[in-house]
Amino acid sequence: MSENTNFKPSLGLLDGTMLVAGSAIGSGIFIVTSDIARNVGSAGWLIAAWIITGFMTIIAAVSYGELSGMFPKAGGQYVYLKEAYNPLVGFLYGWSFFAVIQTGTIAAVGVAFAKFTGYFLPALNMKDENILFQLGALKIYPAQAVSILVVILLTYVNTRGVKEGKIIQTTFTISKLVALFGLILCGFLFVEKSFWSENWATGMLSQKAILNDDGSVTWESIGGIALLGAVAASMVGTIFSSDAWNNVTFIAGEMKNPKRNIGLSLFLGTLIVTIIYVSANLMYLNVLPLDKIARPEEDRIAVAAASVIFGAAGRSIIAILVMVSTFGCINGLVMAGARVYYTMAQDGLFFKKASILNKNSVPQWALWSQAVVASLLCLSGRYGDLLDMVSFMVVIFYVLTIIGIFILRKKRPDIERPYKAFGYPILPAIYILMGITFCILLVKFKPEFTWPGLIITLIGVPIYFVAVRRKN
Secondary structure, eight states: OOHHHHSOOOBOHHHHHHHHHHHHOSSGGGTTHHHHHHHHOSHHHHHHHHHHHHHHHHHHHHHHHHHHHHSOSTTTHHHHHHHHTOHHHHHHHHHHIIIIIHHHHHHHHHHHHHHHHTTTOGGGSOOGGGOOEEETTEEEOHHHHHHHHHHHHHHHHHHTOHHHHHHHHHHHHHHHHHHHHHHHHHHHHSOSSOOHHHHHTTTTOOEEEEEOTTSOEEEEEOOTHHHHHHHHHHHHHHHHHHTTGGGGGGGGGGBSSHHHHHHHHHHHHHHHHHHHHHHHHHHHHHHSOHHHHHSOGGGOHHHHHHHHHHTTHHHHHHHHHHHHHHHHHHHHHHHHHHHHHHHHHHTTSSOGGGGOOOTTSSOHHHHHHHHHHHHHHHHHSOHHHHHHHHHHHHHHHHHHHHHHHHHHHHHOTTSOOSSOOTTTTHHHHHHHHHHHHHHHHHHHHOGGGTHHHHHHHHTHHHHHHHHHHHHO
């Protein structure tokens, strides 16, 4: 079926912006700050890690605006890579996206939803006494079953049509944005004791946390290349928390006036996310001492902060907020991801059934195939490790896509460009340099997060040639 006659352009600028913000804001902002604090050990470097990531994300988003205006159709980044390089590069992105990037993110956010639901239903806590059944070393917990049910529910809703998914996405994203802004304000206005001055006395000190058995934290000075490694390790968390902002490019076939609205959605959505993330971390610095930021219970930094602000009710407030946030995030990921597989199938590089739209004008088979892989990753218990492994590849594909702007300026100079990358060529070049630096530092200091992701991607090479042979 042709996307031109079957996709229904029913998403506007607000819907696109809410998809960008809603897909990016999941569970990361409520958790990863503690790991960052342990790596860099000062208020200055903690905020710097978030600002650097925000700066990189906004540069990438406004650069993608040029690409989305040139190729305003379903598939987004897969299409940009295919057009700038060749079908193999586009396929390797799509393969990685299906194998673990999108499906692994859905799984991780789904389990985060279930874990925080455990505040109200203790049977969902991932403890040995709550095991449903065990297959060898594989333990299946109720939380994993709940995460699968959420993925199935939202997949079903999205098979009913893009409008149904849009309603959930916009409603839940607006709700969590209001709640997050409210939490940030309360952290500055109603906390009894402020640790602002104490934390900022650390300035830009370079120190790493040593966690002691008694729960205390000892700080060890670091510097030079070790500091750069610590910042790179910290940015694994910030990049994961800010990722999926490009999901709006995948649904271009369903956007009204996509040449205008996708670029604007990318900019507005990433700007909102950056403001919220930096503000939330400033709030943490106001509410908690640095030692507590580095070692809250189970790394749940938002729970620790809310408990100080609201007392005993703080845990429940954050649990509800995370449930709302992750539910909306999963919906956005489910909605957008299937459009990549649809476009790959149209090119003969994915299962043929994924190229067919159902009576509601959505790629139903692609949605369910995505749900199956995400559900398996929920059961694996290794979803967090998988996400860490592909952080390296995610940034590489972002860098390749930004380089694609330079290539297409030479290769396709006459194609219509409703937007042009802001600050070209300087800002895109800065992003490329920062992205490459991040990847090099990860290779040096966190090789366990790089080679597995690269291997997963390279497995796609023989799969591509098999697909091409079958197509021919």
